[in-house]
Amino acid sequence: MNFGIAIHGGAGTILRSSMTPEKEKLFTDALRTALQQGYAVLEKGGSALDAVETAVRSLEDCPLFNAGKGAVFNNAGTHEMDASIMSGKDLSAGAVSLIKHVKNPVSLARAVMEKNEHVFLCGDGAEDFAKQMNLEFAGDEYFYDAFRFEQWKKAQETEGSFLDHNIETQDTRHKTQDNPNDKKFGTVGAVALDKDGNLAAATSTGGMTNKKFGRVGDSPIIGAGTYANNNTCAISCTGHGELFIRSVVAYDISALMEYKNLSLREACEEVVMKKLVKIGGEGGLIAIDKHGNIELPFNSEGMYRAMKSSGGTEKVEIYKSI
Amino acid sequence: MNFGIAIHGGAGTILRSSMTPEKEKLFTDALRTALQQGYAVLEKGGSALDAVETAVRSLEDCPLFNAGKGAVFNNAGTHEMDASIMSGKDLSAGAVSLIKHVKNPVSLARAVMEKNEHVFLCGDGAEDFAKQMNLEFAGDEYFYDAFRFEQWKKAQETEGSFLDHNIETQDTRHKTQDNPNDKKFGTVGAVALDKDGNLAAATSTGGMTNKKFGRVGDSPIIGAGTYANNNTCAISCTGHGELFIRSVVAYDISALMEYKNLSLREACEEVVMKKLVKIGGEGGLIAIDKHGNIELPFNSEGMYRAMKSSGGTEKVEIYKSI
Numbered sequence: 001m002n003f004g005i006a007i008h009g010g011a012g013t014i015l016r017s018s019m020t021p022e023k024e025k026l027f028t029d030a031l032r033t034a035l036q037q038g039y040a041v042l043e044k045g046g047s048a049l050d051a052v053e054t055a056v057r058s059l060e061d062c063p064l065f066n067a068g069k070g071a072v073f074n075n076a077g078t079h080e081m082d083a084s085i086m087s088g089k090d091l092s093a094g095a096v097s098l099i100k101h102v103k104n105p106v107s108l109a110r111a112v113m114e115k116n117e118h119v120f121l122c123g124d125g126a127e128d129f130a131k132q133m134n135l136e137f138a139g140d141e142y143f144y145d146a147f148r149f150e151q152w153k154k155a156q157e158t159e160g161s162f163l164d165h166n167i168e169t170q171d172t173r174h175k176t177q178d179n180p181n182d183k184k185f186g187t188v189g190a191v192a193l194d195k196d197g198n199l200a201a202a203t204s205t206g207g208m209t210n211k212k213f214g215r216v217g218d219s220p221i222i223g224a225g226t227y228a229n230n231n232t233c234a235i236s237c238t239g240h241g242e243l244f245i246r247s248v249v250a251y252d253i254s255a256l257m258e259y260k261n262l263s264l265r266e267a268c269e270e271v272v273m274k275k276l277v278k279i280g281g282e283g284g285l286i287a288i289d290k291h292g293n294i295e296l297p298f299n300s301e302g303m304y305r306a307m308k309s310s311g312g313t314e315k316v317e318i319y320k321s322i
Numbered sequence: 323m324n325f326g327i328a329i330h331g332g333a334g335t336i337l338r339s340s341m342t343p344e345k346e347k348l349f350t351d352a353l354r355t356a357l358q359q360g361y362a363v364l365e366k367g368g369s370a371l372d373a374v375e376t377a378v379r380s381l382e383d384c385p386l387f388n389a390g391k392g393a394v395f396n397n398a399g400t401h402e403m404d405a406s407i408m409s410g411k412d413l414s415a416g417a418v419s420l421i422k423h424v425k426n427p428v429s430l431a432r433a434v435m436e437k438n439e440h441v442f443l444c445g446d447g448a449e450d451f452a453k454q455m456n457l458e459f460a461g462d463e464y465f466y467d468a469f470r471f472e473q474w475k476k477a478q479e480t481e482g483s484f485l486d487h488n489i490e491t492q493d494t495r496h497k498t499q500d501n502p503n504d505k506k507f508g509t510v511g512a513v514a515l516d517k518d519g520n521l522a523a524a525t526s527t528g529g530m531t532n533k534k535f536g537r538v539g540d541s542p543i544i545g546a547g548t549y550a551n552n553n554t555c556a557i558s559c560t561g562h563g564e565l566f567i568r569s570v571v572a573y574d575i576s577a578l579m580e581y582k583n584l585s586l587r588e589a590c591e592e593v594v595m596k597k598l599v600k601i602g603g604e605g606g607l608i609a610i611d612k613h614g615n616i617e618l619p620f621n622s623e624g625m626y627r628a629m630k631s632s633g634g635t636e637k638v639e640i641y642k643s644i
Contacts, residue, residue, distance in 0.1 A: 091568045098444055118537045119564040123445050125536025214447025215440045223545045223570035242441040246413045248545035248573040259581035
């Protein structure tokens with residue numbers, strides 16, 4: 001039985017010209033670490049669910065990515081994180097939104113899936129449940145990051161909210177081309193197929209810098225940012241959340257495979273390179289099907305991504321590979 | 323050009339044996355009023371969006387239904403309402419969740435769709451936006467209803483949260499068979515096709531009695547509780563929200579039509595009577611396609627529903643019509 005895993009650390013206008021070899025190495029090392037940790041779970045016969053949770057926790061714990069420790073600041077100067085997870089075996093799912101002090105939102109999403117009668121919990125109520133589950137909490141100081149703070153101060157001056165990669169282009173008063181952190185969509189995710197043929201997907205994000213009004217993107221929305229179904233595929237998205245919600249992106253890939261008999265590659269091409277491009281929906285996704293085929297499509301300049309399959313293929317990439 | 327509208331006031335174990343003619347009349351009168359108000363918009367050449375918003379506002383303002391004024395109590399003894407709206411013309415959408423004091427949540431969802439860069443706003447932040455938009459607010463006394471309060475006190479004793487129709491069956495200590503209010507899923511919704519060929523859908527709910535942890539159901543989830551696309555259909559769901567989220571119900575109807583060339587009736591049959599039944603997903607939905615065909619399928623005992631089309635058909639029904 002084939003097995004494999006793919007992860008992403010966000011997509012966006014990630015240009016080789018604005019990177020340094022040192023910064024590239026930081027990102028690729030962090031991706032490789034998360035990939036290996038998730039793959040090790042699968043190799044030992046662990047579940048796809050454990051593999052995606054492990055990989056996403058690793059990315060959440062890394063300050064380079066906009067999720068968990070590296071979450072961006074919202075308009076109020078605090079953090080609001082969203083996450084979701086889904087099991088392709090029984091279509092069970094868990095999602096959380098507007099989480100402020102849970103160290104690993106993806107693990108809270110998993111607790112919701114497995115230990116709560118509901119699928120989607122939000123805000124203070126979701127954190128009350130996290131306390132009952134004895135999940136690890138972290139104070140504001142854990143989530144504080146000097147770079148994220150500066151990024152927020154700049155966004156505040158424009159009174160806009162920004163996708164993590166877009167501050168540079170939208171805020172022309174404050175060019176930050178020398179800082180590659182600025183150029184990515186703020187989401188991490190993982191998809192996996194285990195030795196038992198079960199698929200799983202998970203996504204986690206800090207949302208948009210300076211976001212207000214309790215904005216929720218696609219990451220915690222089952223069907224939009226995350227979807228898994230053993231009959232078809234597992235998907236985790238990263239991109240302009242509003243357009244991904246309206247396009248029901250993750251489930252759309254599955255529906256094209258199930259109802260139109262498209263291959264994973266064809267379905268990804270149709271949704272990411274055609275349907276999303278048509279409506280200006282910048283971003284990408286990671287996908288694995290029930291046979292272990294992996295696709296990592298994106299219509300933006302770059303996407304932090306990595307994959308490893310039991311067939312021997314391993315990739316860690318940032319830019320478009322032409 | 324055909325046009326038409328359908329509405330629902332929730333589904334569930336609504337049994338003829340536990341109704342009185344007087345109560346039946348209250349419900350059918352309220353449904354007829356909402357239907358006529360929405361239909362009048364279409365007849366005058368108004369938009370499908372205006373029609374569904376008008377009909378849902380009418381249902382929100384009626385204390386019989388679990389949305390707006392009639393919203394059930396949550397675990398904290400307050401109200402948390404969710405709503406969403408979608409335009410089939412351009413796939414624009416708006417959704418709000420955990421709303422406490424906005425009189426008509428569906429109108430807030432529409433304001434999000436038309437006047438906010440985001441699609442989904444949640445909690446206090448969403449109410450801040452409502453204030454900016456000068457939407458009408460209402461105090462706790464407006465949402466207080468003696469029946470809902472008693473319903474909540476009973477649910478509290480069991481420490482469970484209940485779908486609006488399920489208290490009777492789950493709380494055997496407090497049979498409320500004499501009260502038909504107790505027997506429905508708590509959601510209202512509308513779908514419409516206007517004279518210009520545009521489709522729209524809207525859904526609004528007070529959620530589950532005694533719910534806690536900031537539970538969010540399918541009603542504000544685009545693709546799950548609400549979906550509209552001029553190429554296919556407009557859908558508003560009512561049922562066991564968790565299973566509707568996991569099944570991406572509203573978009574699934576659209577995908578079956580677009581990718582598998584099913585008719586609206588065939589797609590409804592497949593999703594509501596087969597896929598949902600298989601996983602125990604009790605409930606139903608209202609659907610209208612681009613030709614003006616209307617379907618009102620449900621797999622529960624009953625569903626408060628009504629429809630009127632320019633072809634002359636008009637129905638207001640509660641129970642299964644055999």
